[in-house]
Amino acid sequence: MKDNSQRFVAQHVAGIPRSGIRDFFSIAAEMKDAISLGIGEPDFVTPWHIREAAIYALEKGKTSYTDNRGLLALRREISKYVEKRFEVSYSPETEILVGVGVSENIDLALRALLNPGDKVLYHEPCYVSYSPSVALAFGEAIAVPTFAKDNFAITPEALINAWQPGCKILMLNFPTNPTGGTVDKKALEKIAAFVVEKDMVVISDEIYSELTFEGEHTSIASMPGMRERTILLHGFSKAFAMTGFRIGYACAPAAIIEAMMKIHQYCMMCAPILSQEAAIEALRNGESAMLEMREQYHRRRDYVVARFNELGLPCHLPRGSFYAFPDISSAGLSSMEFATRVIHEAKVAMVPGTAFGPSGAGFVRAAFSTSYENLIEATERLGRWLDKNRK
Numbered sequence: 001m002k003d004n005s006q007r008f009v010a011q012h013v014a015g016i017p018r019s020g021i022r023d024f025f026s027i028a029a030e031m032k033d034a035i036s037l038g039i040g041e042p043d044f045v046t047p048w049h050i051r052e053a054a055i056y057a058l059e060k061g062k063t064s065y066t067d068n069r070g071l072l073a074l075r076r077e078i079s080k081y082v083e084k085r086f087e088v089s090y091s092p093e094t095e096i097l098v099g100v101g102v103s104e105n106i107d108l109a110l111r112a113l114l115n116p117g118d119k120v121l122y123h124e125p126c127y128v129s130y131s132p133s134v135a136l137a138f139g140e141a142i143a144v145p146t147f148a149k150d151n152f153a154i155t156p157e158a159l160i161n162a163w164q165p166g167c168k169i170l171m172l173n174f175p176t177n178p179t180g181g182t183v184d185k186k187a188l189e190k191i192a193a194f195v196v197e198k199d200m201v202v203i204s205d206e207i208y209s210e211l212t213f214e215g216e217h218t219s220i221a222s223m224p225g226m227r228e229r230t231i232l233l234h235g236f237s238k239a240f241a242m243t244g245f246r247i248g249y250a251c252a253p254a255a256i257i258e259a260m261m262k263i264h265q266y267c268m269m270c271a272p273i274l275s276q277e278a279a280i281e282a283l284r285n286g287e288s289a290m291l292e293m294r295e296q297y298h299r300r301r302d303y304v305v306a307r308f309n310e311l312g313l314p315c316h317l318p319r320g321s322f323y324a325f326p327d328i329s330s331a332g333l334s335s336m337e338f339a340t341r342v343i344h345e346a347k348v349a350m351v352p353g354t355a356f357g358p359s360g361a362g363f364v365r366a367a368f369s370t371s372y373e374n375l376i377e378a379t380e381r382l383g384r385w386l387d388k389n390r391k
């Protein structure tokens, strides 16, 4: 029977694209011999002691709902962790909300703050969900392009130029998915001063902050005048290899957390209790396993970036995250053509840079969250393919 149900779909939902990443991941998953540098997910299994905490909680019969904001014990651990790592303190009782991944918190933050038509600035290329999430919250997304020559760091000047009346929110993500870009402290201070001058709110997605290889990660929330206007988002998916647990959190002034909590309460109720128990264990005892994984990513990054450069695909050094973002324009193909041909002909899956916004044109994202051996084999396959096909 013909499916005519499309006519029932709301216009603002029909208007947003599907994630380009998932499409490539699905192709790679169907090809048995393909090496996937496609999906942004750790190749490590969650450390055993964290899994054990979830198993133990289940054994003890912890199968209930929790407080809407999350277990108080978890919020206390988050408060300690955030204070130590980001040098900004939040009350576990009123200023922290635990949700289903950073994903849910992005949605909650935007829905809690945006009135229809409010504008949101974000740097691009960026995580695929930002612009659609703004549209779903009836806001207007305004991209600030970033460039390889600046290591894909947003410059204060570009931000100032992009600003227009009605801009209420600035979304930041350092280190950045898909480029690994970060901004240095001086530039971040200028950005913070501009945000204060224009009375904007920052949604700061710091999900890759532990995976910073060069220099120290600085949170904009810790800068003068910023705590009162920042929603700091963080989670467990990347650094603790806990994507399937679906736990993330928001730290912000009480009135903002209260607004986000109301939406969360009605649409999600609470994050799963077993995952919250596992998250407590990750924060209490997970640091050494996390540092070991970071060491592996660091080693892989150095290898894969050097190989891309040797292959004539110029690649800046990502200062954090587990993504390399090489320039493939020398192949004479668009990002989409390049990624499509390479997956079919060389059996290496990478995501076209344009999946992360128009300013990703001419690049592909290669996730090095796969084994060192896979990276050797993937870059060898790519080298052979380039030798045959470069125009």
Ligand SMILES: Cc1ncc(COP(=O)(O)O)c(C=O)c1O
Residues within 6 Å of the ligand: 040, 100, 101, 102, 103, 104, 127, 173, 176, 177, 205, 207, 235, 236, 237, 243, 246, 247, 248
């Ligand atoms: C920048 C960024 N933010 C948020 C997320 C979503 O994370 P979570 O698994 O916590 O929902 C991702 C996942 O790839 C990401 O790259």
